[in-house]
Amino acid sequence: MSEAAPRTYQVRTYGCQMNVHDSERLTGLLEDAGYVAAASDEPADVVVFNTCAVRENADNKLYGNLGHLAPVKAKHPGMQIAVGGCLAQKDRDTITRKAPWVDVVFGTHNLGSLPVLLERARVQQEAQVEILESLEVFPSTLPTRRESAYAAWVSVSVGCNNTCTFCIVPSLRGKEKDRRPGEILAEVEALVAEGVTEVTLLGQNVNAYGVEFGDRQAFSKLLRACGEVDGLERVRFTSPHPAEFTDDVIEAMAETPNVMPSLHMPLQSGSDRVLRAMRRSYRQERYLAIIDRVRAAMPDAAITTDIIVGFPGETEEDFQATLDVVRAARFSAAFTFQYSKRPGTPAADLPDQVERAVVQDRYERLVALVDEIAWAENQALEGRTLELMVAEGEGRKDAATHRLSGRARDNRLVHFTPVAADGAPVEVRPGDMVEVVVTYAAPHHLVADGPVVSVRRTRAGDAWECRTAPQPAGVALGLPTVGVPAPLPDAPACR
Incomplete structure (x- = not known):
């Protein structure tokens, strides 16, 4: 008697880096419970x-997608739909009222309940809604199926x-809860042992790390400790808060060789x-004083930011102040957003909401200035030799241009041609390191179309090759898409 085929899954992620990392946990939980990834x-x-x-538009996007799935589910008996994350935490029973074909609703504090809730919904033939008000199990203790073989997120804290x-996140993610430094370093060391060579330390406000156990310099100490991990080549973090960004963190960045010279520093308004x-x-x-001190310690640091346009009461004079900061800070990139009125936030009830046409005009002017400055900053790198970690899935046009893509130490995206000086193809794998000379700059990326200067095969490349090697017939691993974690363009990071 043959065994039944394992049930398949698909996880669709919206939002910030924290959500991407949570989805890795959800994927790990499902695979640990015997599910396999569905074919595309x-x-x-x-x-x-x-x-x-x-x-x-988060609500509209979710209900639109749920609506598209309703007829699919009707044609496939036994199919289940689950909704989790921040919107689930906020809307709770509203989801099953508006979309009664949803089987499971779970919140930000109980990711680990998903497999049990799915099974309970299947057996009882009714929707299961479980929303906890506080975190019971730190997400990093849950099984994980990482998106990348060579780069990984590591949570240092959750909540804010x-x-x-303007932000609804604290009410959905809760107060800040810190992990102990030893737990974080143990996870980093375990990842490196698996072949990971780049980690991004992740938190709603990473430089507030340590507040729970009373060490105001805990984050800078953590950065320095990561510098002692043998085999860890690159360390990044996101996202700090300007109010709590201290000089000891700048010093740790500048003095720890594997901490990369890139910084995401949310401005929101000037x-x-x-x-x-x-x-x-x-x-x-x-x-601006923080930006100056970072640049003094790390002249080549690339600084990115978040900016909101059209906050209630914003005048043209206020907007010009934002443009002044953009000109002074010379960001290498900025995630720019038109203010979104979110029920449940204090700003939603503020008077003097700015007219949409005015917001759109300011937004377009801001984007034009950001792109102008970013382009000029990138053009200054033409002719420079950069070290890249080769990536997969970052260059959307790589197949058409016959290029590969990678991230420089400062996190700039670089598309390069994998050829040697004699024109022969150069074999490189995601996770390997290459040196290239920048030949062309665009506002959002760099191009290196000359020969590759050098190639260094790495344990990370080995790990990628092992993960993607053809498997023997009859073994289903259900691997998700592989790619270096990167900021998502359709939502600001939660900070």
């Missing part, structure tokens, strides 16, 4: 939506103690008046 051309037995509640008036209304506990002068 086949409907999955279980579809999980890991949602975001930061953007105004800030009270920004106007002191707007920052006050946002409850952002820093002002323009303090923000």
Whole structure:
């Protein structure tokens, strides 16, 4: 008697890096429970939506996608749909009322319950809704199926103690909860043993790390400790908060060779008046002083940011103050957003909501300035030799251009041609290191179309090759797409 085929799954992720990391946990839980990834051309037995509640259109996107799945589910008896993440935490029973064909709703604090809830919904033939108000198990203790063989997220904390008036995240993720340094370093060392050579330390506000156990310099100490991990070549982190960004972190970045010279420092607004209304506990002068100190310690650092346009009460003078900061800071990139009114946030009830046409005009002017500066900063790198970690899935046009892509130490995206000086093809794998000379700059990427200067095969490349090697017939691993973790373009990071 033959065994039944394992049930298949698909996880769809929306939002910030924290959601991407949570989806790795969900994938690990499902595979640990015996599910396998669905083929791209086949409907999955279980579809999980890991949602975001930061953007105004998050609700519409979710219910639109759920609506598209309703007829698919009707044609496939036994199919299940689960909704988790921030929007699930916020809307709770609303989801099953609006989309009664959803089987499971779970929150941000109980990721580990998903397999049990799916089975309970299947047996009882009714929707299961479980939303916990506080974290019971730190997500990093759950099984994980990482997206990348060579780069990994590592959570240092979850939750946030800030009270920004535009942000709904603290009410959905809860107060900050820190992991002990030893637990974090043990996870980093285990990842390196598996072949990972790049980690990104992840938290809603990473430089507040240590507040729970009373060490204000815990994050800089953690960066330095990562520098002692043999085989770990690159360390990044996201995202800090300007109000709590201290000089000991800058010193640790500058003095620890494997901590990369890239920094994402959310601005949100350049106007002191707007920052006050946002409850952002820093002002323009303090923000620019941080940028100056970072550049003094690391002249080649690439600094990126988040900016919100059209916050309630924002005047043209306020907007010009934001443009002034952009010109002074010379960001290598910026994630720019039009203010989204989110029910449940203090800003939603503020007077003087800015007209959409005005917001759109300011947004377009901001994007034009950001692109102009980013392009000029990238052009300054033409002719420079850069070290890249080869990536997979980053260059959307790589197949058409016959290029590969990689990330420089400062996290800039570089597309390069894998050929030697004599024109012969150069074999490199994701996770390997190459040196290339930049030949062309665009606002959002660099191009190196000359010969590859050098190639260094790495344990990370070995790990990628092992993961992607053809498997013997009859063994189904259900591997998800492989790719280096990177900021998602459709939502700001939660900070």
